[in-house]
Amino acid sequence: MTPVISAEKLSVSYGDHQVLENLSLAVEEGGFIGILGPNGCGKTTFLRTLSRILEPDAGAVMVEGLDVSTYDTKALAKILGCVRQETDVAFGFTVREIVLMGRHPHIGRLAPLSETDLAIADEAMRTTNTLHLADRLVTEVSGGERQRVLIARTLAQQPRILLLDEPTSHLDINHQLEILQLIHSLTPKITVVGVFHDFNLASYFCDRLILMNGGKITAAGTPAEVLTANRIRESFQVQMLVSLHPLTGKPYCVPEYETASETAAENGVRVHVISGGGSGAKLFHALASRGCRITAGVVAINDADFSAAAALDVEIITEPPFAAVSYASAQRLREIIHGSDAVVVCGMPIGQGNLANLLVLQDADVPIYFLGECEDFTGGEASALVEELCGNGAVQVSDTCDLIRRLGL
Numbered sequence: 001m002t003p004v005i006s007a008e009k010l011s012v013s014y015g016d017h018q019v020l021e022n023l024s025l026a027v028e029e030g031g032f033i034g035i036l037g038p039n040g041c042g043k044t045t046f047l048r049t050l051s052r053i054l055e056p057d058a059g060a061v062m063v064e065g066l067d068v069s070t071y072d073t074k075a076l077a078k079i080l081g082c083v084r085q086e087t088d089v090a091f092g093f094t095v096r097e098i099v100l101m102g103r104h105p106h107i108g109r110l111a112p113l114s115e116t117d118l119a120i121a122d123e124a125m126r127t128t129n130t131l132h133l134a135d136r137l138v139t140e141v142s143g144g145e146r147q148r149v150l151i152a153r154t155l156a157q158q159p160r161i162l163l164l165d166e167p168t169s170h171l172d173i174n175h176q177l178e179i180l181q182l183i184h185s186l187t188p189k190i191t192v193v194g195v196f197h198d199f200n201l202a203s204y205f206c207d208r209l210i211l212m213n214g215g216k217i218t219a220a221g222t223p224a225e226v227l228t229a230n231r232i233r234e235s236f237q238v239q240m241l242v243s244l245h246p247l248t249g250k251p252y253c254v255p256e257y258e259t260a261s262e263t264a265a266e267n268g269v270r271v272h273v274i275s276g277g278g279s280g281a282k283l284f285h286a287l288a289s290r291g292c293r294i295t296a297g298v299v300a301i302n303d304a305d306f307s308a309a310a311a312l313d314v315e316i317i318t319e320p321p322f323a324a325v326s327y328a329s330a331q332r333l334r335e336i337i338h339g340s341d342a343v344v345v346c347g348m349p350i351g352q353g354n355l356a357n358l359l360v361l362q363d364a365d366v367p368i369y370f371l372g373e374c375e376d377f378t379g380g381e382a383s384a385l386v387e388e389l390c391g392n393g394a395v396q397v398s399d400t401c402d403l404i405r406r407l408g409l
């Protein structure tokens with residue numbers, strides 16, 4: 001298939017400062033391509049070169065099979081629409097006038113606007129939720145509203161290729177989703193290339209992603225191929241947790257957030273944490289940032305608390321998913337608890353899954369804390385054991401701060 005827009009060995013500079021170097025990309029018709037990359041890596045420069053605002057030092061941009069430099073301005077504007085990063089509009093035009101400017105490529109120089117032009121502009125305002133602003137001065141609407149107006153202007157242009165430079169940077173989350181949903185719905189009738197800073201929006205809406213760094217493309221492919229923790233770390237120097245979104249199956253990324261654990265001075269306090277399903281994550285961070293020596297488990301190796309503890313280099317006693325606690329793990333738990341200053345069991349009520357861990361605590365000679373908001377026992381063996389342990393001096397604590405205080409940290 002012939003690409004609808006392509007960059008062929010593009011090199012672009014501002015004066016002596018070379019920004020893009022030998023960059024090639026072919027975009028197939030109907031796709032939604034997202035460009036990601038750290039600040040200053042050349043994303044905007046690339047988009048501006050694709051839309052002919054900048055002229056390359058070397059290489060070419062091809063639009064629908066022709067060199068972009070050969071198009072006359074109106075012909076190109078009928079094919080290619082661009083929503084730029086800057087949302088400043090110099091003069092006091094009304095929102096409707098701004099959106100109608102998108103019709104210019106379609107009308108003669110002195111020809112009046114037709115009913116069709118007005119209807120197309122109204123439709124563009126309706127779809128971007130700006131019709132109610134039509135008679136307001138564009139200088140007197142909010143940054144987010146102006147961004148939607150500029151998207152409406154480009155939609156009124158009815159391009160076949162849409163280039164978007166951070167199209168939702170000024171929008172609240174509701175409008176971000178609304179606008180991206182709208183742009184997505186335009187594909188595959190039109191082809192979209194957009195610069196994103198939000199990995200998760202790019203992952204959800206784009207078919208393919210391009211990762212740029214230092215004026216080059218360093219990765220290209222599906223969101224799952226491009227958004228890996230290693231690639232993100234290499235490009236952005238940030239450690240991300242990349243998982244599959246539970247509802248969409250697409251990759252989503254959250255920063256791992258550094259705790260002060262790496263720099264915290266060791267305080268000599270050894271705390272063992274028994275938890276599961278994410279109930280221990282907040283405590284791991286609180287203890288690590290105070291310099292405690294933490295151990296954890298027994299926990300299944302696919303458990304959220306396993307990942308949380310592993311990220312902090314905590315020693316974890318593990319079992320395979322759904323496996324019973326083995327004799328060896330129970331023994332190790334006994335040894336660790338014996339050398340600990342305190343044991344914290346997270347998450348109330350304690351489920352049956354932690355029964356084996358609780359049984360080990362029965363003969364432990366160490367302060368035991370049950371951490372959790374809910375103090376109800378739900379019945380069953382685990383609850384009976386919790387009650388028994390509390391009868392023998394274990395303490396229930398409702399929140400992490402309170403626990404930290406009680407541990408003297």
Ligand SMILES: Nc1ncnc2c1ncn2[C@@H]1O[C@H](COP(=O)(O)OP(=O)(O)OP(=O)(O)O)[C@@H](O)[C@H]1O
Pocket residue numbers: 014017019037038039040041042043044045046
């Ligand atoms: N008009 C200009 N004149 C000179 N240098 C420029 C100009 N515009 C951008 N640059 C430089 O070119 C490089 C790439 O800038 P560009 O705006 O393309 O990056 P970007 O990846 O879009 O960044 P951001 O994520 O911050 O928007 C940067 O070093 C920037 O300082």
